[in-house]
Amino acid sequence: MEDLLQSAATRTTAMLDALLPPSSGGAKTLYDAMRYSALNGGKRIRPFLVLTTAALFDVPETQALRVAAAVEMIHCYSLIHDDLPAMDNSDVRRGAPTCHKQFTEATAILAGDALLTLAFAALADPATHPDATVRCTLITHLAKAAGGAGMIAGQMLDMAGEKQTLPVADITTLHRLKTGALIRFSCVAGAMLAGKATDDALEKYGDALGLLFQLTDDLLDVEGDTTLTGKPQGQDALAEKASMVNALGISAAKKQADVLRDKAIAALGGFGDRKKHLESLVHFVRYRIK
Amino acid sequence: MEDLLQSAATRTTAMLDALLPPSSGGAKTLYDAMRYSALNGGKRIRPFLVLTTAALFDVPETQALRVAAAVEMIHCYSLIHDDLPAMDNSDVRRGAPTCHKQFTEATAILAGDALLTLAFAALADPATHPDATVRCTLITHLAKAAGGAGMIAGQMLDMAGEKQTLPVADITTLHRLKTGALIRFSCVAGAMLAGKATDDALEKYGDALGLLFQLTDDLLDVEGDTTLTGKPQGQDALAEKASMVNALGISAAKKQADVLRDKAIAALGGFGDRKKHLESLVHFVRYRIK
Numbered sequence: 001m002e003d004l005l006q007s008a009a010t011r012t013t014a015m016l017d018a019l020l021p022p023s024s025g026g027a028k029t030l031y032d033a034m035r036y037s038a039l040n041g042g043k044r045i046r047p048f049l050v051l052t053t054a055a056l057f058d059v060p061e062t063q064a065l066r067v068a069a070a071v072e073m074i075h076c077y078s079l080i081h082d083d084l085p086a087m088d089n090s091d092v093r094r095g096a097p098t099c100h101k102q103f104t105e106a107t108a109i110l111a112g113d114a115l116l117t118l119a120f121a122a123l124a125d126p127a128t129h130p131d132a133t134v135r136c137t138l139i140t141h142l143a144k145a146a147g148g149a150g151m152i153a154g155q156m157l158d159m160a161g162e163k164q165t166l167p168v169a170d171i172t173t174l175h176r177l178k179t180g181a182l183i184r185f186s187c188v189a190g191a192m193l194a195g196k197a198t199d200d201a202l203e204k205y206g207d208a209l210g211l212l213f214q215l216t217d218d219l220l221d222v223e224g225d226t227t228l229t230g231k232p233q234g235q236d237a238l239a240e241k242a243s244m245v246n247a248l249g250i251s252a253a254k255k256q257a258d259v260l261r262d263k264a265i266a267a268l269g270g271f272g273d274r275k276k277h278l279e280s281l282v283h284f285v286r287y288r289i290k
Numbered sequence: 291m292e293d294l295l296q297s298a299a300t301r302t303t304a305m306l307d308a309l310l311p312p313s314s315g316g317a318k319t320l321y322d323a324m325r326y327s328a329l330n331g332g333k334r335i336r337p338f339l340v341l342t343t344a345a346l347f348d349v350p351e352t353q354a355l356r357v358a359a360a361v362e363m364i365h366c367y368s369l370i371h372d373d374l375p376a377m378d379n380s381d382v383r384r385g386a387p388t389c390h391k392q393f394t395e396a397t398a399i400l401a402g403d404a405l406l407t408l409a410f411a412a413l414a415d416p417a418t419h420p421d422a423t424v425r426c427t428l429i430t431h432l433a434k435a436a437g438g439a440g441m442i443a444g445q446m447l448d449m450a451g452e453k454q455t456l457p458v459a460d461i462t463t464l465h466r467l468k469t470g471a472l473i474r475f476s477c478v479a480g481a482m483l484a485g486k487a488t489d490d491a492l493e494k495y496g497d498a499l500g501l502l503f504q505l506t507d508d509l510l511d512v513e514g515d516t517t518l519t520g521k522p523q524g525q526d527a528l529a530e531k532a533s534m535v536n537a538l539g540i541s542a543a544k545k546q547a548d549v550l551r552d553k554a555i556a557a558l559g560g561f562g563d564r565k566k567h568l569e570s571l572v573h574f575v576r577y578r579i580k
Binding site: 133 | 316317321371374394400403404414425430433450
């Protein structure tokens with residue numbers, strides 16, 4: 001599974017490199033900051049999901065890679081802005097200084113804005129799909145997943161939930177928005193590239209996987225090895241973030257992770273042999289150590 | 291002219307009100323901040339340009355209003371982010387507290403992000419134009435105008451130019467990016483809604499008007515009445531911003547404004563009687579007092 005993820009990551013990084021502005025010109029520092037944050041690794045789970053679900057429908061790889069890169073631009077912009085002093089105030093990300101520490105706060109804000117904008121430019125380009133209706137469908141759903149009723153609402157709830165004891169249902173809502181929305185989009189994007197409006201099974205898979213991903217993130221914050229995760233341990237506790245581990249305890253959180261793992265795998269029932277990479281990803285996320 | 295601008299502003303504000311999320315739900319504060327910054331007035335010059343150029347091509351008003359609202363969302367997001375402490379650190383905008391003063395810095399960053407995202411969602415919706423190719427053309431050009439090679443590059447150059455004496459050519463480049471790109475887009479959006487790739491005359495008009503707008507902005511910063519402009523006088527000088535008035539002196543800056551006024555009007559030559567509102571806007575911008 002590590003190999004599959006690594007291969008998807010390499011291909012996505014190459015596409016990102018091609019789509020990002022070159023490091024030159026009057027606004028070179030801006031482009032350097034965009035490249036710093038978008039090309040510095042990360043697991044590229046979302047690109048893997050786009051590429052793998054697109055392959056289920058025999059979508060040409062170049063099209064899928066452009067969508068994968070667009071989703072990753074949105075993901076990277078959200079990390080840059082979430083790390084800012086006014087938000088989570090994080091100095092380290094993926095084992096390196098966060099964008100505002102490496103550059104300046106102003107540059108980090110603008111690099112995030114530019115990545116967000118570039119994601120939509122990448123999708124609107126005819127190279128993403130010859131049918132403009134498909135491109136608009138992708139833009140509509142990505143904007144919904146990433147916007148004020150999706151990921152950004154999740155970040156608001158996350159900040160509002162600090163120093164509070166949220167009920168499990170509220171934490172689930174928060175996770176569905178903050179992490180889940182973009183993961184769900186990544187899972188149905190392949191179907192959209194094949195001309196479908198969505199795909200119920202992949203939507204369910206993405207929902208369970210997104211919740212599982214955030215739950216294991218909460219577990220790693222408590223139990224993870226900081227040399228592997230690339231970020232200091234106990235950050236959530238320090239910021240008194242709403243966390244499934246706090247709400248349920250470690251043992252029950254692990255049981256809930258198993259439930260979500262099984263749900264995600266069950267959703268794939270109709271895909272026959274082609275589902276095996278998506279299945280492997282579920283196990284990888286359940287037992288991830290970084 | 292004031293009446294025409296007011297009428298366009300009222301119709302655009304109604305469309306923004308319909309497109310923005312209602313003030314309710316778990317992320318209510320986010321939506322309140324978006325509405326606070328997008329609905330609190332402003333001259334709505336860009337929406338006026340979209341509506342007026344769309345009328346040249348007999349584009350249905352509802353379509354033009356959606357594009358006008360999208361452009362204004364981008365403009366408002368850029369003001370929110372530019373006003374942040376890490377950038378221009380402005381407390382007052384349009385005579386009222388800036389978004390981060392009224393809410394928090396984190397909320398202001400996210401409200402800007404959400405407005406930027408919503409602009410693309412608004413354009414991608416079939417209600418904007420029945421032909422998805424037209425919608426994608428609008429998205430491509432708006433993303434280019436607003437992104438890392440357009441407006442955002444302009445803000446980077448603006449910050450880099452502080453405490454420096456920039457040559458007139460560099461200030462012109464800065465203005466073309468920071469203010470000009472979005473104004474040029476607003477001028478050609480009407481042609482795009484009529485199915486054209488662009489319109490050279492309107493592009494030239496928008497270029498001259500954009501430079502004129504920024505030049506009169508620089509003049510107002512020196513000579514304007516703060517009760518009319520809604521922002522403190524001398525902010526540019528205080529921040530040692532690159533300014534055409536500093537580079538040329540007040541008298542030469544005013545002569546340059548006349549040159550740009552004449553250029554903008556000359557570009558409209560081919561439009562016959564229908565150009566009169568666009569002409570009036572040039573005079574309004576040249577002699578504006580706020």
